Amino acid sequence: MNPAPDPVLAWALALIQTLLFIAAAPLLAGWVKRIKCHMQNRAAPSLFQPYRDLSKLFRKDVVLAENASWLFRAAPYVVFGAFILAASVVPLVAAHLPTAAIADVIVLVGFFALARFFLALAGMDIGTAFGGMGSSREMTIASLAEPAMLMAVFTLAMIASTTNLSVVIEHNLHAGLVLRPSLLFALLALAMVAVAESGRIPVDNPATHLELTMVHEAMILEYSARHLALIEWASQIKLMIYAVLIANIFWPWGIAETFTATALAWGAVAITAKLALIGIFLVVWETVMAKMRLFRVPQFLGFAFLLALLGMLTHVILETGT
Amino acid sequence: MNLASLSLYHQALLVAAALVLFTSFMMLATARIRPLIFAFAWQGALLAIVTALVALVSNHPHLYVSALLTLGLKALLIPWMLHRLSARLNILHEVEPIMHPSMMLVAGAMLVIFSYYVATPIVHLSTLVTRNTIAVSMAVILLGMLLMVSRSKAVAQVVGFMSIENGLFFAAVVSTYGMPMIVELGIAFDVLVAMVLFGVFFFQIRASIDSLDVDRMNRLSEKNE
Numbered sequence: 001m002n003p004a005p006d007p008v009l010a011w012a013l014a015l016i017q018t019l020l021f022i023a024a025a026p027l028l029a030g031w032v033k034r035i036k037c038h039m040q041n042r043a044a045p046s047l048f049q050p051y052r053d054l055s056k057l058f059r060k061d062v063v064l065a066e067n068a069s070w071l072f073r074a075a076p077y078v079v080f081g082a083f084i085l086a087a088s089v090v091p092l093v094a095a096h097l098p099t100a101a102i103a104d105v106i107v108l109v110g111f112f113a114l115a116r117f118f119l120a121l122a123g124m125d126i127g128t129a130f131g132g133m134g135s136s137r138e139m140t141i142a143s144l145a146e147p148a149m150l151m152a153v154f155t156l157a158m159i160a161s162t163t164n165l166s167v168v169i170e171h172n173l174h175a176g177l178v179l180r181p182s183l184l185f186a187l188l189a190l191a192m193v194a195v196a197e198s199g200r201i202p203v204d205n206p207a208t209h210l211e212l213t214m215v216h217e218a219m220i221l222e223y224s225a226r227h228l229a230l231i232e233w234a235s236q237i238k239l240m241i242y243a244v245l246i247a248n249i250f251w252p253w254g255i256a257e258t259f260t261a262t263a264l265a266w267g268a269v270a271i272t273a274k275l276a277l278i279g280i281f282l283v284v285w286e287t288v289m290a291k292m293r294l295f296r297v298p299q300f301l302g303f304a305f306l307l308a309l310l311g312m313l314t315h316v317i318l319e320t321g322t
Numbered sequence: 323m324n325l326a327s328l329s330l331y332h333q334a335l336l337v338a339a340a341l342v343l344f345t346s347f348m349m350l351a352t353a354r355i356r357p358l359i360f361a362f363a364w365q366g367a368l369l370a371i372v373t374a375l376v377a378l379v380s381n382h383p384h385l386y387v388s389a390l391l392t393l394g395l396k397a398l399l400i401p402w403m404l405h406r407l408s409a410r411l412n413i414l415h416e417v418e419p420i421m422h423p424s425m426m427l428v429a430g431a432m433l434v435i436f437s438y439y440v441a442t443p444i445v446h447l448s449t450l451v452t453r454n455t456i457a458v459s460m461a462v463i464l465l466g467m468l469l470m471v472s473r474s475k476a477v478a479q480v481v482g483f484m485s486i487e488n489g490l491f492f493a494a495v496v497s498t499y500g501m502p503m504i505v506e507l508g509i510a511f512d513v514l515v516a517m518v519l520f521g522v523f524f525f526q527i528r529a530s531i532d533s534l535d536v537d538r539m540n541r542l543s544e545k546n547e
Contacts, residue, residue, distance in 0.1 A: 179333035181340030302424040303351060309431050310347065314340045317438050318454045 007098070013259060014097040018088040021244075025087075025236040026050035028243065028275055035283040050236065057229035065126045065222055075122035076223065076230040079115040083237040086111035090244050093267035094256035095166040095173075104163040105153050108241075109146065112197070115234065116142050123219030134218025137294065141203065141215065144301035145196045151308035152189040155182050156249060158315055165249075173252040181318060185311030187250050192304035194242035196297070198235070201286040203297055215294075240275075243282075247274035332451065335375040339455040342368045342492065343434070346465040349485060350430050353417050355477055359404050362481050366396030369488055373495050376452055382499045388506055392491065395510055400484060400517050407521050408477055413534065418475050426472055430465055437461040444497075452496040459496055463489030474537040476527055480520045487513055 030050045037044035046052075064073070088099040089108050116138065123135035157163045159182060160171035172183075196203040199216040206216075220231050248255055254270025256263035292300065345365040352358045370393035377385030408414045420426060434457075441457035448456075466489055469482035491509075494501050501509075524534060531538050 177330070179330070179337045181337045184337065185340070185344070299351075299423055302427060306347060306351075306427045306431065307344075310340070310344060310434075313431070313434050313438070314336075314343070314458075317434075317457050318336045318340060 009259060010098050013094060013264075014088065014099040017092050017094065017097060018084065018099070021087040021090070021092050021240065022084060022233075022237060025240040026054060026233065028240050028279060029236040031276065032239075032279045032282055035280055036286065039283055039287050054229050054233055057224075057232070058226050060225040062225040062227060067127065068222075069125055071118075072122050072125040072222075073227070075118045075125075076227040076234075078118045080230040080234045082111045082115040082118075083234045083241070086115075086241055087237055089165065090241055091166055091169055091248055091255065092244055092271055093264055094259065095169050095252075096257065097166070100166040101164065105157075105165050105168075106150070106163055108165070109149060109153070112238070113142070113146065115238075119219055119231070122223075126222045128222065130218045130221050134215055134221070137215045138219060141196055141297055141301070144298055145193050145304070148189055148301055148305040148308050149193045149197075151305060151312060152186045152193065155186040155308060155311040155315055158312065159183065159319075165245075169248055169252045169255060170257070172249060173255065173257075180315075182311040182315035183250065185307045185314060187246065189304045189308035189311060190242075190246055190249075192300065192307070194246065195282075195285070196301055196304070198239040198242055200239075200282065202289045202292045202300060205291050243275055243278045244271065247271065247278055329379070331375055332379050335372060335379055335452070336455070338368050338372045338375060339458050339492075339496075342372060342488075343458050343461055343465075346462050346469075346485060346489075347427065347430055349469055349481065350426055350465065350472070351420075351423065353420050353423075355408050355416055355418075355475075356405075356414050358478060358481055359401050359408065362404070362484060363397050363401035365485065365488055366392060366398075366401065369492055370397060372455075372492065373500075376495055376499065379451055380499055384503060385495065385500050387503065388495065388500050391506070391510055395514065396484070396488060400513070403517055403521065404477065404481065407524060411477075411524060411528065411534065413475075413477065416475075418473065418478060421472065426468070430468060433464040433468060434461040437464055448497075450497070450499075455496040456493065459489055459493035461489075462492055465489075474535050476520075476524055476534040476536050479536065480517075484513070484517075 027047065027050070030045070030047045033049070034044040034047055085103075086108055089103045089105075089111075091097065091100050120135040120139055123131040123138070125131070153163070156168050159180065160168040162168060162171075195201070199206055204215040216235065220228065223231060248271070251274060254266055254274075256267035342365055345361050345368060348361040349358055349365070352361060370389045373385050373389035373392055377383060377389065405414070437460035438457040441460055444456055445453050463486050466482050466484075466486035469485060470479050473479055473482065487509075500506065527536070527539075528534055
């Protein structure tokens with residue numbers, strides 16, 4: 001451990017990191033979209049297109065359904081707030097920031113659950129068929145994805161003997177080159193959960209509107225203008241949180257442990273490179289996979305749960321034996 | 323035992339052992355014949371890697387021969403024969419509905435925990451470097467049995483049978499550093515002969531009951547209904 005840094009500096013860095021996280025999320029979405037267009041031989045939009053979309057939505061007037069309650073209006077702010085808090089917990093450029101010390105990874109899962117709960121309520125609030133259908137599907141997927149994610153998290157916690165993200169990352173960083181079957185399984189499980197939870201292709205298609213297969217889009221169909229912008233931005237942050245989690249837990253090299261300018265610069269470069277690579281992986285995966293039927297999603301997530309369980313079992317059987 | 327203090331080859335051995343277990347679960351979860359055969363072939367290849375790594379870690383050069391034998395027989399020849407048979411029987415793309423797929427995976431996980439429980443005393447007494455993998459090898463045997471019990475198509479049952487054999491070989495390698503070469507060769511040829519016989523059986527079964535679904539055999543009776 002390094003000598004305790006100046007608390008003011010640490011809190012300022014935590015604030016800057018959270019802001020950077022939120023500001024960079026649409027960039028990641030733009031990057032994924034751009035690579036995908038290139039993969040499919042289409043003309044790609046600019047990398048900054050998500051920012052333009054968001055600013056356009058913020059400038060428009062809100063159209064509300066007649067029977068929308070306060071819940072419908074409050075939900076986007078709750079969702080966005082939950083994701084800002086979640087983003088502040090995840091170490092992006094530097095580990096050991098005070099925000100990461102306050103909350104552990106189980107709280108992170110809790111923030112996701114809070115946001116999902118309000119989004120599902122808002123989907124049902126208007127009373128349209130699409131909203132209710134989207135909410136029920138989202139909750140079905142979530143009820144299967146959450147145990148798998150928690151199980152993967154517990155595997156990580158057992159390896160590092162803590163649930164604190166910063167400490168887990170530091171443990172993996174200092175372990176050197178150790179081949180752990182449990183980490184491999186946890187990585188696969190977490191990747192499958194991330195795909196399901198952020199609405200990417202085999203589970204949900206992020207590019208569809210007004211189709212019977214949609215899940216996330218069905219819930220937010222009634223939203224417009226700044227409400228829609230907040231929700232879209234929140235889902236971009238969600239994708240980024242999962243990508244950063246996977247990148248920094250399993251490939252922690254380069255993350256800043258001290259708060260010096262060079263370490264932080266290296267951390268920023270490293271995480272950018274890692275996210276760019278993960279984006280490419282995601283696009284290749286989305287291009288080769290076909291969207292699966294909704295009724296096969298439980299099987300997909302059941303397999304993710306099994307992988308996480310196998311990770312824990314192999315940790316107990318193979319790695320800690322007497 | 324501290325994982326980080328082991329050599330890199332030993333760590334790779336543990337990863338390969340875990341992946342063998344994973345291929346068993348893959349077989350439980352796949353409903354189509356073709357991916358089932360591929361998963362079986364991968365299990366054979368990973369088993370060959372495990373055997374070679376055990377040979378390297380424990381310094382038993384005769385295990386390299388076993389590894390080569392496993393690779394040739396269980397990763398290449400038998401899967402190829404199964405594939406050719408399935409192609410000739412025209413069932414390569416057939417989908418066999420799995421009853422309660424999620425329950426099956428949970429049952430598989432239970433079997434892993436059970437075999438860990440059973441193997442714990444051995445692990446405590448043994449001084450082998452590979453003692454931790456004994457539980458995994460037992461789990462592979464039990465998962466092969468579960469695969470045989472849960473499927474009704476003859477080809478899937480044969481894959482389950484071969485997977486049990488893989489588990490037995492795995493157990494022999496990690497608990498006693500392999501059997502004498504003459505026994506090993508004998509088993510290898512037995513498996514090969516069994517495969518040829520299964521091939522003949524497939525055609526016989528299909529000729530007599532018009533299907534490879536062995537559950538229908540329960541309905542054979544003397545009476546003409």
